Amino acid sequence: MSQVSTLYDAPGPRARRITLITSALVGVLTLVGVYYFVYRPLDTRGEFSMEKWGPLIDPTDENFTALWGRLWDGFQATLIAAALAVLGSLVLGTLLGIARIELKAMSKRRYVGLPTPLAVLLRGLTIGLDVISRIFVEVFRGLPVVITIVFVWLGLPSLGVELGKLLWYLVVGLVLYNTVVIAEILRSGMEGLPVGQREAAQAVGLSTGQTTRLILLPQAFRIMLPALISQLVVVLKDTSLGFIIGYEEVLRITSQIVQILDNQIQMYVVVGAIYILLNYGLSKLAGYAQRRMARGPKTRTLPTDATPNAALTEITTTA
Amino acid sequence: MSVILDHLDVFAGGFWLTLQLCFLAAIGALLIGTVIAVMRISPVPPLRALGTAYVTVFRNVPLTIVFFFSAFALPALGSNADFLRIPGLDQIFNRLGIDLPYFRFAIIALSLYTGAFICEALRAGINAVPTGQAEAARAIGLTFGQNLRFVILPQAWKAAIVPLGSVIIAMIKNSALAGFFGVVGDLSNSGYSLITVQGEPAIPVMIGISIGFLIMTVPLGVLLDRVEKQRAVAR
Numbered sequence: 001m002s003q004v005s006t007l008y009d010a011p012g013p014r015a016r017r018i019t020l021i022t023s024a025l026v027g028v029l030t031l032v033g034v035y036y037f038v039y040r041p042l043d044t045r046g047e048f049s050m051e052k053w054g055p056l057i058d059p060t061d062e063n064f065t066a067l068w069g070r071l072w073d074g075f076q077a078t079l080i081a082a083a084l085a086v087l088g089s090l091v092l093g094t095l096l097g098i099a100r101i102e103l104k105a106m107s108k109r110r111y112v113g114l115p116t117p118l119a120v121l122l123r124g125l126t127i128g129l130d131v132i133s134r135i136f137v138e139v140f141r142g143l144p145v146v147i148t149i150v151f152v153w154l155g156l157p158s159l160g161v162e163l164g165k166l167l168w169y170l171v172v173g174l175v176l177y178n179t180v181v182i183a184e185i186l187r188s189g190m191e192g193l194p195v196g197q198r199e200a201a202q203a204v205g206l207s208t209g210q211t212t213r214l215i216l217l218p219q220a221f222r223i224m225l226p227a228l229i230s231q232l233v234v235v236l237k238d239t240s241l242g243f244i245i246g247y248e249e250v251l252r253i254t255s256q257i258v259q260i261l262d263n264q265i266q267m268y269v270v271v272g273a274i275y276i277l278l279n280y281g282l283s284k285l286a287g288y289a290q291r292r293m294a295r296g297p298k299t300r301t302l303p304t305d306a307t308p309n310a311a312l313t314e315i316t317t318t319a
Numbered sequence: 320m321s322v323i324l325d326h327l328d329v330f331a332g333g334f335w336l337t338l339q340l341c342f343l344a345a346i347g348a349l350l351i352g353t354v355i356a357v358m359r360i361s362p363v364p365p366l367r368a369l370g371t372a373y374v375t376v377f378r379n380v381p382l383t384i385v386f387f388f389s390a391f392a393l394p395a396l397g398s399n400a401d402f403l404r405i406p407g408l409d410q411i412f413n414r415l416g417i418d419l420p421y422f423r424f425a426i427i428a429l430s431l432y433t434g435a436f437i438c439e440a441l442r443a444g445i446n447a448v449p450t451g452q453a454e455a456a457r458a459i460g461l462t463f464g465q466n467l468r469f470v471i472l473p474q475a476w477k478a479a480i481v482p483l484g485s486v487i488i489a490m491i492k493n494s495a496l497a498g499f500f501g502v503v504g505d506l507s508n509s510g511y512s513l514i515t516v517q518g519e520p521a522i523p524v525m526i527g528i529s530i531g532f533l534i535m536t537v538p539l540g541v542l543l544d545r546v547e548k549q550r551a552v553a554r
Contacts, residue, residue: 007453019362142492142532143529144507144532146496150507154525244499265391268392272384
């Protein structure tokens, strides 16, 4: 925000007065507009009647308990699908990210000392796997999640793979997409680290695998934590696509309720608001994680550990 | 594979409609996103609050719900989104001689949803412009609007181009939802009806749809990677 405020002078009393008066005027005009173009049409259709809102907000309404019970079922189903998808894609994404880094490093190796046919075979194998993993990433990153989910749902049974519950089709579809995204996040995190990290690790005698596992990956996780958490928001939002394949998550249940109670606008307003609250909480968590990362243990101890000279340069650079 | 070749016209038609949808929605989203971004950095507190509220709402709500609202709540307000019936565009909406409002609803939903993400990408770009630029502009007496127009936004666009590109790619992928919300004949809808109505085998049809989307998304992604690498060297 400090950057943003450099765009204009701090408003003086006159500018503040103008702002106040115009925003009051515009506010009144907007209210009038909303009244005529939103409230009136909705009111004439009876969208504000207790008949439509009652089941949602009035505990004495006959449908209140049943409705919120169903919605709770729906949210549980949504959260279960999201949790499974997150878990699966985190594990697979980490593996894929490591594999991509390793393969990239290995495809440069010449395998000196091995007999020629074996060396050629190994090189061909690593390069082949590198290309395949790259194609896999490009394809599933470029496909809409809806299409991936529908693909899994319609395609797997015709291949003879039956997953049973609809939940698993949704989860597999989501995992396919998010694995690739998380792998790319981690990979760019690892590649963004200073080269010195890898070199130092190799200098103390760690193997390539150990370097990745012990040095690069933990740092990449730390740096990329905000991106990873915002990906969680994306997963949570994408579970709503289960609606299309008929998985009984919250939107599906909402549309079932709408068929009975005929109050679609009210239902979707409430469900949308719950979604916003959930995801907003998660993004706040991402912001908090980012701030925590910014003042990690290293920077916190810096002023006491550093020599006066270093402390001085730090002050001049931050000022 | 023969399924794709047999129905090549269906896939091509779907591809074309999806492309039109994406193009129009991208324009809408860029307009909305720029306006919201300017609101969020403007000196007027109510506008800032409004912009923040917009971004919070649309970033945190599933696109599915946005689609529900534009496809069900707009008709409830008595609107068929007629304000989008700009003469040249009208032909697109009038498919087979019938005016179907769902294409317009899809454009509205996609633009509104993507606009929030465009705003954030632009704001990141604006934050990447060195502080001295804005200060110097202010020092020579430029107003807020001039400051944005001549100094900040031209530079912010450059820094924002890669994030903007990924937002547009995400939007192209999101447009697949339109086929499930009443838009007839786009890539996902025509493929889906090939499977469910005409009983074609699922896998080849899905591959056809996938190729259609990959044609749009992969080259864009490669282009962005290249731009990003150039930037990295330049810096």
